[in-house]
Amino acid sequence: MSELGPPDFVSHDTAAQAKARRRRSIAIAVALGVFVILVFIVTIARMKGHVADIGF
């Protein structure tokens, strides 16, 4: 392997492919964000239930 790195790493993406990849990356980021928010809200919803079960 040369110091410049193997030629396989040179990108041959067309503009359309680069655009598609960018869209995919944004979609994955949004999906992850939604998942994190869902986990947070579900956790709060379940905690509320448990807190309501505690007697005084």
Next chain:
Amino acid sequence: MTDIATAAVAVPARWQDYVQLLKPRVMSLVVFTAATGLVCARTPMNPFLAVIAVFCIAVGAGASGALNMGFDSDIDGLMRRTRNRPVPSGRVQRSDALALGVILSLFSVGLMALATNLVAAGLLAFTIFFYAVVYTLWLKRSTSQNIVIGGLAGALPPVIGWAAASGTTPLNAWLLCAIIFFWTPPHFWALSLYTQEDYAKAGVPMLPVVKGAAATRRAILGYSLLIAALGLVPALSGLGGMVYLAFAGLGGAIFIALAFRLAASKAGDVPAGASGLYDVKANARDARNLFAFSILYLFCLFAALLAERFIGLPPLVG
């Protein structure tokens, strides 16, 4: 570089291709039956968590679809019905479909465990595994009873929904599962009677390919008698009321009548021509009719149960 890889470079995937990987039509049926199971459990549940539970089951079904399309891309490419799917057509890489399936599986099962309970999450995980691995990788390619045993994956969503609400899986939950389980063979065998040429080309041992059309028509009749009788049981088990009984009785009678007509026909004896996979051939019309009615029948049974719960109609027994 293979042809598929070349096509993948030439045609970037659209978002619709990723939606198609999730098999949205199958997903809609799964959502419907799972929601019915959840409502029939009659257990008070936080509405938001109930929606999340059904959402998890839908995403789990989508994950199964993506794994199925990833694993089956070789045979999908050989069948006219499936060759335009995203993977065999080269729009989505096989590895991407599999990765999407694995990630969605983990998300759906994890979120289900957090939102409901481990019983529901465990059942969801088992269902995804059973469909993607046991059915897709093993049964589908090895036995003519593939869709009989594999039908369990499609039958489990109401049990998952029931478990999500109550944490338990009583007999009535498994009764809903049994109805879908025994409905699956006549439904898919009716379809395979007029698509058997495709299955034979791909080497998938569907019943008409292995045993012939006449044996398949007899098997469909047997299962139709069974499902028509089984469909009545919820009215006796404290699950269904008058509306359900009416739909199950009338629907079961039509189901049996169509199955007898199909048994007396020659559907599947002459494979459809090269240009007419979905054309209603004279000899395939009876198979097509039963296939279409079976969807309506299952929808009506579960819709009746849902409607009775929402209207407040009591079950006939209990």
